[in-house]
Each structure stands twice: as C-alpha cells, then as structure tokens.
Amino acid sequence: MNTAATTPTDEHADSHDHEHHDPRLAHHFDSHQQQFDTGKLGIWLFLVTEVLFFSGLFGFYAVYRSLHPEVFLYASQFLDTVLGAANTIVLLFSSLTMAWGVRCAQLGQTKGLLTCLVITLACAAIFLGVKSFEYTEKAHHGLLWAGMYQSPEHHEAAAVPAAAGAVESGDHGAAHADDHSDDALFEKTKHTLSYMTTVLWAVILLSGIGLAALFKNPNQKTMAAVLGCVLISAIGLQLGAYASIGYHHFGHAAEPTAQEIEMAETVPAEYAKQKEKIPEPKLAGTFFSVYFCMTGLHAIHIIGGMIAISWLIVRTVHGAFTTYYFGAVDFIGLYWHLVDLIWIYLFPLLYLIN
Amino acid sequence: MATVVDSSDPKSNYPIQYRELNYLNCSKGWKSWFFTLDHKRIGIMYLMGVTVSFFLGGLFAMLLRTELLSPAKILMGPDTYNQMFTLHGAIMTFLVIIPGVPAAIGNIILPVMLGAKDVAFPRMNLGSFYLWMFGATFFLAALVIGGLDTGWTFYTPYSVRENNASIIAALLGVFVLGFSSIFTGLNFIVTIHTMRPPGMTWFKMPLFLWALYATALIQILATPVLGITGLLLIVENVFRIGIFDPSLGGDPVLFQHFFWFYSHPAVYVMILPAMGVISEVIAVHSRKHIFGYRFIAYSSIAIAIFGFLVWGHHMFVSGQSKVVAVIFSAITFSVSIPSAIKVFNWLTTMYKGSIRFTTAMCYGLSFLFIFAIGGLTGLFLATLATDVHLHDTYFVVAHFHYVMMGSSLMGLFAAVHHWWPKISGKMFSEFWGRIACLGVFLGFNLTFFPQFMLGTRGMPRRYYTYLPEFQELHVLSSMGAYLLGISSALMVATLVYSIYRGKKAPANPWGGASLEWQCSSPPPHNNFDHPPLAGDPYVMESVVYNEEIGGFVPAECQGDNNGSGTAAGEKEV
C-alpha cells in the first residue's frame, strides 16, 4: 500500500496508480491532454529563451549597423544573394514539410509523417551544404571575422606583383599565380569544400552513432533508421554543396570579360564586376564577425534540429506516435519553425543591404 | 508496496507522521541517486553541491579577509589575491546563490507544496543538475589552470587576451550553468502552470511558489542573454571577432550592457526566492495569516519585471551616456517600492501573532534586519549623484553582500531550517541552531557594516593593498568574517548531526498550513497518491498542536481525539 495520508478524510483506497499502465503517459501526469499541454508550454518557454539568446546577436547587429552603415553596405556585397534566397526557400520548404508532418502525426498517418520528416531532414542538409560552400568561398577570399579579415583591396594590390612574378616564372611566383587563376580557385574551393563536407559527414556520422546509442534495446529497425538518416543528411549535404559550387562556377564563368577574369582571380566576382567601387571602410571585418556569429550559431541550431528530426524518424519507424501522443513531433516542429524564423530575419539583414 | 509506519502513535486517526520508508530510502545504491528522476533527491544533490561550493567560496573569502588584515603581504601576492576574489565571486554567484534557494530548496519543496507528484519535466530536472555539475567542473578547471583574474564580471578588454585558457573555461562554466538555471526555471513555470491539482488556484498558492514563479520568469528571460554574452566573449577570445575588443573596433561599454542585462535580474533570482521563504517562515512561526497576500504576490512579479529594466545602474560611471543613466536611475527606484511593500507586510503579519523564536524564525528576523539595511543602502546607489562617488567602492561591496549574501543566504538558511524536518525527517538541535544563527547574524554585520564606512571614506573595491588609515575597519571586517565562517560551519554541523542523532520529526512540527506539511516527514516517493485538497495556505487555525505527537495535526483530528481543538501546545523549542 502506498497511500500517503494526505488528508485524514482520504480514507478510501484510490487506485490512481493502476491507471498508469499506458507507457506513453509519464507517471506524474493524469491525462495525455495534460502531458501535451505541459510539453507545449515547456517548448514555448524554451523558444522564448532562444529568442532572447539570438536577441543578443541581433542587438550587436543593430548597434553596429546603425553606427557604421557604410560597413554593412560595403561588406554585404560579398554575400551571394541568389544562394541566400535559394537557402531561404529550402528552409521555408522544410518548414512546410515539418508543419505537414505535424498534421500527419495529429491524424495518425505514420507514412505521411515519415515522408515529411525525411524531406525536412534532407532540406536541412541541403541548407548546410550551401552554407558550407559559402563559408569556404569567404575563407578563400580572406573575408573572415575582424581578427582574420583580409581586405579585398589588399588582394588587389598584391595581385599586381604576383602576376608580374608569374610572368618571370619564379618558383614562388608561379605557385602564387597558380593559386589565383580562375580554375585553380575553383579547384581549391572544391577541394576545401569537400574537406569541409567530410568534416560535416563526420559530425553527422558521430551524431548518428550517438543517437543510436541513446535508444534502449536498439534493434535492426532502429539501426536501419539511424543509418538512413545519416545517409539522407550526407547526401543532402553533398547535393547542396555541389549545386552551389556548380552555380557559382558556371553562373559567373559565363562570358566573363578579360578584366573580370583578372579581377576574379583575386577578389570575389561580385565585387570585381562593380565599376565604381565603394571605398572600403574601417571595421569591414566587423561585418564578417557578425555574419559568422549569426549564421554559425544558426547552423549549430540546424544541426541540433537535424539530430532531433532523426530521433523523430527513428521513433516514427517504431510507430511511437499516435493520434493522442504526438507531442514530440509538435515540439520539435515548433523548434524547427523557430530556426526557420530566425533565418527569415537573417537573410534580409545580411544579404539584402542596399 | 510501501510499508507505512507511524512512529508517533499507531492507534490514532492522525495522519502519518514519520515514514520509515520514504523517498530517501525507497531505493538504494548510487544509481538510484545519480539517475533518479525524483525531484526531492535531485534537490538534495543540489543542496549538497551548493553547500560544498559555499564552503569553497567561503574559504576563499576567509583567505581574502586574512590578506586584508594589513596593507602589506600576509598570505599571497596580488595575482593570487586577484584570482581568489574572482573565484570567490564567481563561485558564490553562479554555484551557490543562484541555485541555492530555487534549485535546491525549490526542487524539494515546490512540487510538494503545490500538491504535484513531480515537476513537469523530471528528466530535464536531472539534466539541469548535471549541467550544474558540469559547469562547476569548468570552474574547477579554471581554478586548476590558474590565471582567472578578471573579476566575476569578465569586463572587456581585460578578459580578452592571449593566454586565456582559464577565462575560456570559466566562461564555458558560466554558459553551462546558465542553461542549468534556465532548465530549472522552465520546469518551475511549467509545473506551476500545468501541474496544479484541482482546487489549487493561483491565489491559493503559498507565496514561496509565487516567488519561485517570479524567479523562474527572470531565469528564462535573462539567462539566455548571459549565454550569448559568454559565448561571444569566448569567440572573441578564440577568434578575435572584434565586437568587445576595442583594439579591433569593439565596444567595451556594450559588453557591460550585455553582461548586466542578465546579471542585474540575476540579483533578483537570488533575492526573490529568499523573500518567498521569509513570507512562509514569518507567517508559520508567528502563527498568523500572512498580511496582504495579494500585494506580496504581485510585488514578486513586479520585482521580476522591473528587475529587467534597471541594469544600467551598474554603469553610471562606465561611460554610458547621461540620458541612459538618468532613465535607468529613475526606473531603479521603482524596484524599491515592491520590496518596501513586502517588508511592511511581513511586519504587519507579526502583529498580534504568537511568535516562536525557532531557528528558522531567528534567521527570518535576521533577514528582516539585514534586508532593511541592504535594501535601504541601495537607495544611495540608485541616486545618480551619490553613486558616482560610491560606485566601485567598498560601499557597493557592503551593499551587495547585505542583499546577496546576507539576505539571500539568510533566506536559504531559514528555508533549510524551516523545511529540514520535512527534508530529512529529523529534528535538529534548536539550541545549537540558534547559537549558530546568532553567530551568523553578528559575524555578518561585523564583517560588512564597517565596509560601508570604508566605501564612503574612499576605499575602492578589488584592492590588494590599501591606505594605512583604513586598516582598523579592515581588521574589524576580517574578525567578523571569521565569526561568520565558524558560525556557518556550526550550522551545518548541527544539521548533519541531526541526521544521525536527531529525533524523528512529526509531519508538521511548526504548524504550517500549506500542503507540504500534510504529507509525512520525509515524504514518500510520489509525494501524494491522490491530489490533495488545497485550502488557504495561511489559515494557521486549521492545525493545532498535539503533545503526543510533538507536532501539529489538523484541527478536525484533534477534535476527534480529545475535543480540545483550541488549546495551544506547549511547544518546546
């Protein structure tokens, strides 16, 4: 007998405990509705902390942009709007499939839920792939955070002696010029990118292993599902990365003028195209600090979301969700929408400055 | 199923008083503790962690005070001194006071007081404790690596430098501890919203729960900003992103805004739960209904909200602009009003009561005294003209120790003594408890009151050495610190002794009317098997003293037994 005499009037033996045989209902809840409402309030409060977490970064952004508009005007031209917009749409689409997945879960449509989650995961991976290309490209141009930032004009100045060196075909000069030829830069970007995607592959793989280890009594089905998630993520990543490198290569190599080629060797093509350049302001690196912090933190959230979605996929495969127990899908969905929401603001703030 | 043993008297229809098989011993082995999802066990682990950290931080304080006995070197050089006050501040703030009342006592008491079986997210609760441990490990790492001498405020650009492993470790610790705090707060809010049993309406909640609710609001809304600040400072240290470092175009004053946006509300994370404890302790030990329930409840929420709008008063001389300083000064005064309301309500609660000077009440009364000084001296610092002189002096040190150390820890000590019979199931020695309380009270005031004078007379804080004219006051202060240290040790010794040799505690030793006193001491694993019936938590007449049991029993039981429902018990305290 486990009856705590809470009040002396509670004489009758209550069999509350025996109702709790439902494995989907935690022992301290009375009903699924209560469990769901509790979780929902919890996740909303978590989103509140996320909003305030990012508000710090938005605060920085606001302060630096309003104090140094010229920096943002100057530096945002190095970001590729097309890639940014494409990524926005990919993320929006993943939000749609997530919302659709929640609907499927609420209606108990397991197959639909699975499809939606897989598409969401793939979209997330594509987003990361594009992002990794963008990072690689920035790194190649020295457009890094303030402490590592190299002015594009510095490149430009350095390009002349380097080109002269190439003509004289000194060892060092040749290697240098080689680095900066259009094809070489493409190869180099591709090379570094594959390096970066390999790292992300490893991250995905490790997360997969970690995820698999989290499940109690994993069986073949679990393992297959985890493996599937890893594969989807990795393929999506490659797809995103190579689609963007393809776009970048062919998009810009189409009928370049001689001058453009020369410029493209050393500075980003977007910048090279401009006839009248905006002079480089001081603190240009600060923009890239803000850029890397904001998008980096966002990317970490994407990775976290991918792990959570993979977990959902595994549980869906096991048929864990029913019409009255779908809280987890809804909550992770909410998180995913928030990640999307932040990107909705990041995109115009970083890419669309005119 | 559990075997219930009523230790007091098996015959009666009294509620079960002491339970042999309780949450402490219902399962055994280290796994049953380290992987427990029981909020009470998690709270106990927090309490132990907080105690250990308190003595570590306290040890640093003793060493610092010893060094300050004389302007010359006694124990350590300036570098060690700087590292020690940094760690003293960081440990006491992040590891002791912030988790002290909410995470340790709140975890144990909140669900029981609310009539719930557990907090809303037990796993997250355990996770929060492990995050706390993890964060504490980072702090220890910073201690071992050495060289963390930035002050707990991590002001840039001093905290941005080449050799920064210990700074990064400490910042990671702060980041992790921030999440621990967020999870606790999140859990509490959700629990209070969704886990109330039928009949427990918002205005039947004990005021401690209101205070914890207000605290949790702050934890959720402010702590993420600390998280991002810490993260950015780490990134600044590792990559040089140039947003805090002026040599790369960053802005150190902006860092202070970021830091204090959290750290000022954090002050209310420290004091609000203590205020909640005092609301309980004063009402129960005066045997009186709390006066002005709604005003106290609303003032907790008001403090939480105003607390967000005043962070700039830490920056009146920092290079912050005049206009912002004036705005912040004006809003700062608004925080003092809800605090004043609480103090007057507590006083009025005592009016015509039957005040028993139990150890918990002694701490409660000490709180009133200390908080009166701490709160009132805040007015000097909120006023712009005087703050310019007093900022960064020992006056500030004294003020925030009166509020953060004096008041918050008095609240924690009061809470521990008030709920100790419930937590451990044992009664501690009231005699030694009160001796310790007296020592803590005297020691505390002796330590920190002279520091007000040091501050106004021109002694800046964080000084390793000082002008010779300040020595007398410093010596006084150090003497107080030793007394304070010894008394706190005595307090812990008294409590620990009671676990082994204490009398078994009745369910309701003090005569509280809130729900936690309705379950046995210590509570069973599930707290309540049926949702308990919540009434007004401050109708003290609903329980009466019973000599047989040595504690209070519901009035209707007493009536059934001997028909003398009104006789006051000869409570030996």
Add this chain to the structure above:
Amino acid sequence: MQMKLFIPNLLANDEAGFWFPPQGSTVAESVDSVYFFILYVCTFFFVLIVGLMVLFMIKYRHRPGVEAQKTATHNLTLELSWSVIPTLLTIVMFWVGFTSYLDMRTPPSSAYEIDVVAKKWVWAFKYPNGWIESELHVPKGENVTLTMASDDVLHSLWVPAFRTKMDVVPGRYTQLWFNATKAGEYHLMCAEYCGQKHSQMITKVVVHETRGDFDKWLKIASDIHKNKTPVEAGEYFYKTRGCIQCHTLDGIPKNGPSFKGLFGKERKFTDGSSVVADANYIRTSILEPQAKIVNGFRPIMPTFKGQLTDEDITAIIAFIKSQK
C-alpha cells in the same frame, strides 16, 4: 542648491567627517547633502522597521496558553500608504540626485583642459603645453576638464575628495570636470579593476592656491632639463612614462630586461646578432623597440617616438648609465 541644510553641523566645516573625506570640489557639497538626505530618510525607515520588529518580537512572543489573535489579512489603505509614501520619497531622491548629477557631468564651456591617458598602472596627465606628469596639478577655483583615454584596459579615475569618478575606456574618450575649492593634496586612484597592480594605481592631485602658483609649477616642471641633473630627469621619466612597469632597477627581469648594469653590457638578439648596449643602442631601443629583440623577451614594447624629445632620451640614457 538648497540641499546644504542636510549636511550635519559637525560636517559643515571642511574637516573629514565620520562618513566622508573632506570636501575638495564644488560638487562635493551637493553630493554630500544628497547623501545625508537619503541617510536621514533611510535611518527613519530603518528605525521604524527594526523598532516595530523588536517591539512585536517582545510583545507578541509565544506564551503558553496565548494564541495568536486573528486580525485582518489585508488592508488596502495601509498597503497604499506604504506604497505611495516611499514612492514619493524616491521621486524626491531621484530628483536631487539627478540635478546634481547633471552639474557633475556637464563640463562648463570654458575650462582648463588636461588630457589623461591611463595605462597599466600609471596615470599620465598631459597639460596644454605638452608637458606630461604622473600627478595631477590644478589651480584652485578654476574649472578643469579632463579628457581621458586608456591605452589598454578599463580604468576609472576617482578623487574621493572631489566626489567624482569616471571610467577611462579604451577606444574612446570620456570626460570629467571639477572645480577644486581648497588647496592641498588629495588621493587620486583607479577605481575600476585593471589587473595586478590595480591597488597601486594611486597618485596625487595637487591643488595650487592660485593660478599663478600653478603656472609657476608647470613652468618649472616643463623645464626639467634646466632644473634637474640628467640623472634626476632620467629617473623622473623612468617613473612617469611607464618604463618602470616593465624594467626594474634590481636586476630581476620582468616583461623587459632590468636596467641594473645594463649599460655597456653585450646584448644578444633573437636574430642572432649582438651589440654592446651604448647610448646609441638605447636611443634606438626607445624609438624603434621592435627592431631588435633581446633573447628571452617578447616584442611588446611600444615606441616612444614623439613622446620623448632627444633631450629626454639623453636624460634617460644618463639614468640607465647610473644604474650600475
């Protein structure tokens, strides 16, 4: 301000009171009066709260057979009165604090301007004629504006007697003004934690009786090479221009080599070359410190080009030469 009436009589003279150091500037009086105004209000409330508490503790202590009496559990009038009265008082406090703060923070349009540079852990006060001194000298009864900047981390300039304080922030200016009312010497200290020797970052404010005295002092000080021997002048520069932070005189190297016995010794550099430390070498080291780095040290010394004249450097060389 009519606030003066709040200052207790025993403090009306300029002697140090129980709470404060003597008043040394025009704003000190208004700050003190605001302080004492708040102190009186606070004392009243403290006595009220603690008095009531003690009274209740005695009167309503638990006695056998006496139950607590049931009284009203709320009373709107009471609640409102102890909300509204403190609110009104805090509004007054805010107002008096605000007005004197504005006085304190608004530099007058005409003022004697001194530039301040703070670095770990010395102050440098640059007078309009270009003379740099580690002590602050000001004339009595004249508005003085300090425009402050920091070379490294946050510092804070505080003169307790003047009741004024302002952080010195790297990467920007901050300003502070005062008008000294009494000749004499006062402490000037760093109030914002700045590292190892934060507590030794104390110097003096010397208030000269008249502007004439001050000008005379400045003239003599600026003509250091006429009024002092080269070794004395060198020692002065050594102490006031930051050399002392990294170069000791006792032979124990810190961030830089010690000056003891340095002159005439052979110096070995990181690039493998070596040279005997003569006047020329020292001059180069001061002007282009990064050119040659002595083995075992990091290239962290800033250049003093433009901060020290040839004559100054000659004096420093003489001083180093004298450190056998």
Add this chain to the structure above:
Amino acid sequence: MSDHAESDSHAENPQSCHVHIVPVKVLVGVFLALVALTVLTVEAAKFDVGSADVIVSMAIATVKASLVVFIFMHLWYDKPVNKIAFFFSIVFAAFFLCMILLDSHAYDDYVQGYQQDKAPAVTAPAAPAPVPAPTPEAPEPAKK
C-alpha cells in the same frame, strides 16, 4: 480561439488529446505566400530607397515571420499563455535593443572623436562632431 479549456481534459478519456489541425490547403498556401514574399524582398532590395531599405525588408520579414508563427507554429490557435510567453520574449528583446541602441548612439561622439584623433595625420576638433554619413566621393580612409 484555444479550443480547450483545461477542465475538459480531466473529464474526458485520458487517451485523447485535442488540438487544432491545420488543413493542407492552408499550409501550402502559407508556403507559397512565404516564397512570394521572399522573391518580393529580394526584388525590393534592388531598388535604392535609402534608409527606408531596412524598414521595408524588416516589414516583409515580419509578415513572413508572423505567417510562420501563427500558422505553422499554431500560435493563432494556441492557449493564451503560450501567446503571452512569446509576446514577452519579443518585448524584452525589444527593450534591450532600444536601450543599447540609444546608449551607443549617445556616446558615439566620444568614440568617433577618439578614432579621428588616433587616425594618423588627422587632428580632430576638441569637441568631436558626429560622424558624417559616408559618401561614395569621400576619400579612402587610412587603413590599419
């Protein structure tokens, strides 16, 4: 709008959980609207409208965000407490933003003045003026 009072749930079958289910049509519609708005904001950014630029792009972003929050995240149909929680996070973030913006602009003169003084061969006036808006014709500022 919230289709559930808490009291319902206790009375009902514990194995039920009632929530608002959004129709597919609405979901797809919202997605299309979001894509359209993305295209719109990209196009809008190509026109130079001066400082209104930020306002336009933020307005569009806010419309998009509202669609996501209210429809995809079901906030429109959700309990008031969740709405209030989210609302307050925005309010506090906004207050924080306003104060740091207000302050950093108020003391920016001191920063600009210092930076002008430190820039080589440029002597700034003693009372620093606010920095002028950057103009394309301005000479290239000294680097490093």
